[in-house]
Amino acid sequence: MKKFFEEFKKFALKGNVMDMAIGVIIGAAFGAIVTSLTDSFINPLINSIGGAEVAGTIKLPWVDYTGLDAEAATALSLNYGAFITAIINFVIIALILFIMIKAMNKLMSIGKKKKEEEEVVTTKICPFCKSEIAIDATRCPHCTSNLEEE
Ligand SMILES: [Zn+2]
Structure with missing residues (x-):
């Protein structure tokens, strides 16, 4: 059991886990942009052709510019506010991740330096x-x- 945890520690400190976590988070954030693009532009376009009701706007946390939609809504309702919101959220998520990774790399390099000095x-x-x-x-x-x- 001790060996198991030692192996896990090695694996986690290699950076593979962090890389994977970043991939997942960035992927999810980018997915939100794609979803927003579809909901805000593609669906309304399709609906305007078909004459169906415009798809509802999606709400994302932190930043909400969906209020822009009311002003923007003229003949064709393109909810670009929600799309802008998704992009801004993506940038914020990427920025937070970047800061986190930078801090982690700094911590890890300090640890490495200490080890090298000892060796x-x-x-x-x-x-x-x-x-x-x-x-x-x-x-x-x-x-x-x-x-x-x-
Ligand atoms: Zn001697």
């Missing part, structure tokens, strides 16, 4: 007595062998 080699093995000694030692403190290279 800096400061010791070597004496070829005579196999003891661990300082890397710049010219004489082994254990066996007093001369380590100076010729």
Whole structure:
């Protein structure tokens, strides 16, 4: 079970999970634009030809310019307000994700730097007595062998 969590930690920290999550979120946000495009422009166009009722506007969170539709509605009702709303929401979502990823990358690079600093080699093995000694030692403190290279 411990190995399972270790593997999961490795997998999660690789960035694959974050990349996938971003893909899903961006995909969903872009899907909203496509839906809005259809609902706001394509459906009304089709309906105006067919004479059917104009499709209702869709409401998205955070930003709502659907009020624009009332002014825009003339002969042909194109709900571009909802479409603009979808685009703005997409930009906001992308921006938030970008900021999040930037912060995460910064955190991860700090972690990496620390690790690298810890991994800096400061010791070597004496070829005579196999003891661990300082890397710049010219004489082994254990066996007093001369380590100076010729
Ligand atoms: Zn030695």
